[in-house]
Amino acid sequence: MDLLNLRKQIDEIDEQIVSLYEKRMDISGQVAEYKIETGKKVFDKAREEEKLRKVKALTHNEFNSHGIEELFEQIMSMSRKLQYGLLTEHGSIGKLPFIGVDRLYEEKARVVFQGADGAYSQAAMIQYFGEQVNSFHVDTFRDAMIAIDEGSADFAVLPIENSTAGIVSEIYDLLAEFENYIVGEQIIKIEHCLMALPGTKIEDIEIVYSHPQSLMQSARFLNEHNWQQISMQNNAFAAKKVAGSEDKHKAAIASEHAAKLYGLEVLAKGVNQSSTNSTRFIIVTNQKVFLKDAKKVSICFEVPHESGSLYHMLSHFIYNNLNMNRIESRPIEGRNWEYRFFIDFDGNLSDSSVKNALRGLREEARNMRILGNY
């Protein structure tokens, strides 16, 4: 048997598969019309499972049985996507779980951030809401979430990810815990400075104050010195503490803005290892709203502790051509080696591919939550 002949046979088979696929999609469209008339739902799990059993029974060996199962999971997901699209065109499933809005806030919105004057969170807030923003600050990320939850603030600005140090894991955990939603994001360039009382020499320093995240970001610089490193809740607190200490053995790592604010002298600039260090902040509120032109969806879900389960969850993204930008896993407290996954993907809640993927995930994942579309 020569290769050319084999390939010719494959080409003929492929032509038939394409033709059958198009016929199947055409009939799927007609099923959608029937569903529009009768108000039936698109995703019928029992029927899909029965279909998989039937097509697997048609195969003649284990390898093909498995392959056919995978193939039909993909084909049925595409049929569903087509049907969601047609139903949306027809206006039949226009009601989204989030309310689409044209603008997010009025000038009188009240915004909370964690830390103190001079914090990077404050800089991110000003860049997003403008100089005239009506704001206040709290001591912890949790306090900021509570302020949003109970409505004493309309929005919170929280750091979620740094381009060098990675995720701020506490924020992920708080997003899972509270029913608050992401409505925007703001990226801020980070340049950590070493600062102390005016006139201090680097040789005088014995103790450095900063947030653990900033200490980690500056590890390479700090390892060149033998300073005691003290963890603070915020860089701005660290600068404030050094300013109030009147002690030239103390220094802080914080922003240049914080140095100015508290009258400290910058002894070294850019002490964080990466010159392209940035932090991404999210804007969070307690209402389920999204900007109508939003482009990124964030969700989280838990995965049952079974082999193959994460693989099935991710297939919903693959089969709907949804590009994931980020996947983070966080341990679920009290359950050993079980994880909650946080996924960001490109899309808008009104897209039929997004609806299709979310519908499938809601059916199969545990505690799936849409964290926001922004």
Add this chain to the structure above:
Amino acid sequence: MDLLNLRKQIDEIDEQIVSLYEKRMDISGQVAEYKIETGKKVFDKAREEEKLRKVKALTHNEFNSHGIEELFEQIMSMSRKLQYGLLTEHGSIGKLPFIGVDRLYEEKARVVFQGADGAYSQAAMIQYFGEQVNSFHVDTFRDAMIAIDEGSADFAVLPIENSTAGIVSEIYDLLAEFENYIVGEQIIKIEHCLMALPGTKIEDIEIVYSHPQSLMQSARFLNEHNWQQISMQNNAFAAKKVAGSEDKHKAAIASEHAAKLYGLEVLAKGVNQSSTNSTRFIIVTNQKVFLKDAKKVSICFEVPHESGSLYHMLSHFIYNNLNMNRIESRPIEGRNWEYRFFIDFDGNLSDSSVKNALRGLREEARNMRILGNY
């Protein structure tokens, strides 16, 4: 048109698709025979791309063109998996990048861990290698990696993940940086204790020493007190420091084993929030070996900064039914918002599905590296 009739038509189409699929796989098997005879490679990227162009050209609308592209990517991946399987049976691609071994180490193996006597790493090492292990300790994770790299130690024991606090991100970065390989893992239950000089009362404490990871794990307990928190390189160092200080204002958070070792009194047990807290340690060496019965593969790769690229990478796992246990992303230093992904999945390097997925990933991802099979 009624629903039953539409579904009957779909069933007929599906029967034909199954039959064509089985025929295609049969011919694929014959192609494999040809490839075995001629020594041709399984994955022919140019031919797959040409095939995708051809089948897309057969469709009649954009939606179907996209669907067919996805479908044939899956079908071709399955053909490849079949061919890898047949070639392996035939012994044609028996040479794996890692050398399979029946046992990993001799009794005289030298093992390095980070920290000091009493560290959790030491406990993990003893559990894996036994009480009689020939070991030494170094100050930093990097030092341990260097010891392996230059051969002054045969194995290193390093913490990679905690069930409450999440990943130890530095270890991930070091795995990407060094050409060392994971050959085993060991899970240790973590119970942090607050300890101080004998006779100390909780009210006396003003300063607490520990590793930042342990401080975070004990945040809820620590937040009830107004103690200064000082970051140390290791819990065992913290215990040693308190023991040497003769100062009853100082305390450490470390293991009960460390308290005994340094003669400290345990003032509170289980101060970490989760009662089911465990840490997973990896065993690392500088040779590309794996135990023949290994069940988990760890890899890392970078994803080009294009929309859809992560989605394409993950499809290699989906199409080969490989279950991912973990996905972690770490920022790549100096490249803003570009990520290196670390994936653990079930499998052995000699499985044809694993070969198929790794071959596809190597073709499409950037800097794909197999970190180990264990």
